[in-house]
Amino acid sequence: MRIAPVLLAGALALAGCGKSETPTDAPAADTGTGEVAAPTAPVEPTAAMGEQIFRRCVACHTIDKGGSNGIGPNLYGVAGRAVASHAGFSYSNAMKAKGGVWDTAALDTYLAAPMKAVPGTRMAFAGVPDAVDRKALILYLESQK
Numbered sequence: 001m002r003i004a005p006v007l008l009a010g011a012l013a014l015a016g017c018g019k020s021e022t023p024t025d026a027p028a029a030d031t032g033t034g035e036v037a038a039p040t041a042p043v044e045p046t047a048a049m050g051e052q053i054f055r056r057c058v059a060c061h062t063i064d065k066g067g068s069n070g071i072g073p074n075l076y077g078v079a080g081r082a083v084a085s086h087a088g089f090s091y092s093n094a095m096k097a098k099g100g101v102w103d104t105a106a107l108d109t110y111l112a113a114p115m116k117a118v119p120g121t122r123m124a125f126a127g128v129p130d131a132v133d134r135k136a137l138i139l140y141l142e143s144q145k
């Protein structure tokens, strides 16, 4: 549990990301980060966006190379990896029985609704319902290898 403070800091940073009204007299925000885009503007998913979304995962997953397993397995290189194959992690029988490889489609289905996609999974997480968020998240996962 020695990584807990880092994870907590991440969670707090996320909590601080809540939407706030842009003051009406402020110049149009254009920081180039994509974080202040108007809510209705179409958003092109990027790995950088996905990195922000990954903050929802850090309570249970590390993604640095050689990172430790936590409540969930380390996710470095998970894209393209055989399901339930990370050394040293004790997967549920449901995940072990799933089979296959974490390709883009498999990640998308799983992350939309983990407990529906793999009934009996120990990943107690409701999922990432927004398709654009999910696409960004998967781009990020695919970039970490």
Ligand code: HEC
Pocket (backbone or CB within 6 Å): 053, 054, 056, 057, 058, 059, 060, 061, 071, 072, 073, 075, 078, 082, 083, 084, 085, 086, 090, 091, 092, 093, 094, 095, 096, 102, 111, 120, 121, 122, 123, 124, 125, 127, 128, 137
């Ligand atoms: C509450 C803890 C928790 C959260 C939050 C969580 N996971 Fe998981 N995750 C797990 C556990 C536990 C497993 C192993 C599941 C099993 O064995 O059934 C897992 C498994 C996975 C796997 C399969 C890994 C493999 O080696 O086969 C992927 C991919 C994954 N999680 C991605 C994510 C992503 C992306 C997020 C954030 C959007 C996330 N998880 C959020 C706990 C969590």
